[in-house]
Amino acid sequence: MTKKKARTDRGQLQLPLDLHREPVRAGGYRVRDAVQEALRETLEKCPISREDLAEEMSRVTGESVTVNHLNSWTAASKQGWRFPLEFAAAMAMITGNTAILDAALSVTGFRVVSVDDLKIMEFGRLTLEEKKRASRKRALMEELL
Numbered sequence: 001m002t003k004k005k006a007r008t009d010r011g012q013l014q015l016p017l018d019l020h021r022e023p024v025r026a027g028g029y030r031v032r033d034a035v036q037e038a039l040r041e042t043l044e045k046c047p048i049s050r051e052d053l054a055e056e057m058s059r060v061t062g063e064s065v066t067v068n069h070l071n072s073w074t075a076a077s078k079q080g081w082r083f084p085l086e087f088a089a090a091m092a093m094i095t096g097n098t099a100i101l102d103a104a105l106s107v108t109g110f111r112v113v114s115v116d117d118l119k120i121m122e123f124g125r126l127t128l129e130e131k132k133r134a135s136r137k138r139a140l141m142e143e144l145l
Contacts, residue, residue: 029107032082038103039083039091040074046095053094060090 046053050067057065065087072081083091083100092098098112105111113121 031104031106034103034106035083035100036074036076038099042091042095042097042099043070043074045097048094056094057087057090060094061087063087 043050043053048056050070054065054067054070069081072078073083075081085104088100088104091100092112101112
């Protein structure tokens with residue numbers, strides 16, 4: 001007797017991992033407004049002018065970025081204009097502000113951290129592991145004695 005193979009819907013993407021701990025509602029990852037607000041705040045806090053920022057973004061991305069682009073990306077009335085993801089790294093490095101990336105990731109539970117913060121996190125993780133090992137060693141020593 002042969003076993004029947006489970007049918008899979010070839011039109012639906014099968015993810016190898018259960019990436020969602022809780023069900024996600026339709027539109028649950030819609031972060032357009034949060035990204036636009038973060039961009040607006042980033043530009044307000046930016047120590048350089050919009051003209052200089054646009055010029056530097058054009059230089060580092062190799063694409064034309066104008067003050068009009070910056071204004072359109074932040075204007076509430078320009079719903080068709082969205083900040084391109086490929087510019088997010090350049091914006092973060094030029095302004096020193098990761099708010100746009102944080103806004104884009106806000107619903108995922110992920111965050112952007114600096115290299116220095118990453119080292120601190122690794123140090124903390126190693127310290128915690130050492131304490132757990134030391135505790136386990138003490139428990140084993142008590143059992144052996």
